[in-house]
Amino acid sequence: MEKLTNYFGQNIKDKKIVITGGTTGIGKAIADVLVSLGGLVLIFGRDEKDFKNAVADIKKQFPKSEVYGIPADVTKKEDIDKIFEIVDGKLGGIDILVNNAALAAPGLTQGTYDDYKYIIDTNITGYLAFAQEASLRMKEQKSGHIINIGSMSAESRTAKSTIYVATKTAIRGFSTSLRKELNPLGIKVSLIEPGAVTSDMQTDPKAVQHEKVEKLEMLEAYDIAMSTLFCLSQPKRCDIVSMQIRPHLQII
Template sequence: MGKGRLKIALITGGSKGIGKALGTGLAKVGYQVILTGRHEKDLKKTVQEIVSLGYQKPIYYILDITNSGLITQTIDAIAAQFGRIDVLINNAGIHRKGTLDLSEKDFRELLETNITGQFLVAQAVVPLMKRQRSGYIFNVVSRSATVGFPGTGGYCASKWGLRGLSESLYRELTPIGIKVTALCPAWVDTDMANRAGSPLAPEDRIQTQDLFHTIEWLLNLSDGACVKEVVITNPLSL
């Protein structure tokens, strides 16, 4: 990615949980972090917290990843300011309990956010990475994309779809210098896990820092090494 040049990392769903932790970690190691999310109050709070740690001040954009027009505007603005995006972390997503008891509305929202939204962001960013002839895309998927858990069929379906999209991108883009990795963690210690009813105590869950360290390791691999997906599980929920 070129030593000595400021590296640009775009993180969707960057104001809380996994996205916030990844943004903080990348800012710590010298990236210009760009956060997106739907709520400006949460984005501002995260930016302030990162700055208070002495790291490069992140930029933020209010973004609903189901809005293709707004995605295009956001990526165009980033390209105009920085000329490139080195890392895309497709992290924004939602969780809903239920399988056939899900309402049609909830099922469609799961697919619209967890698959279509991720697709739209990648669709907007990849042309820029192709012009750069470099880049790294991390799709934050879930262990629910590897196991069809009972009671969460809608969520599992959306994440299996994202995992399939990620593998297709991996096979299409890696040969031209753009790496793609699907991150498939089990229960992570976040507010979303609390709302989803995680059976694990917070200390028994994957920590958000574990995901940052995973990404940091992947970013430091040589150009000759590529990783399609990483599945991270909990000792108590194998």
């Protein structure tokens, strides 16, 4: 049997990785894990302070790491173009895309048109745009892996988050169809759907979130990062098509 340390690092070292929304929460945790295994990582988020803090923290943890990126917004075409200029220039290509940038959203009756249009542009159009740009590059090398971070909201469909449910249900369908389109090109597609996870998207204060973790009612961001690593670590013959991770006591 192969050593597990080799198994989990086999598809990460020296791979060129882009993580949308990689400066906080799940995205930052994924960046930490993949950098620790030798991945060349590009991260970005909308907030410049969060971006600087994330890069500084990664450099502190892993002084020899290579981290790229700029503050950017997935809803802006000019920002998408800037990210892929870095991909093509400094990063030297892309092997792995983690589509993660997303916003929480309330019920339909609580938001304005402009509010939910921006959320849809972030949670859906952003995923499509980055998957398109990544796949155009991956198909030339006949390899690559796209991971879409979805949500168990696509299954629970609560009344309090209608808009968010709509976007994450769309990502579930998109991921299924995208895999059928890209697999013949040598590109893998995986969907990861977390349950409740500690993050800035949660309405509860941090202290309450930590209490829920202790009560097994909420996940840590690193739980999702390790699930992402598991998907990425499979041999070429093996696809993790979809994965659901729920807190032990979150009954959906």
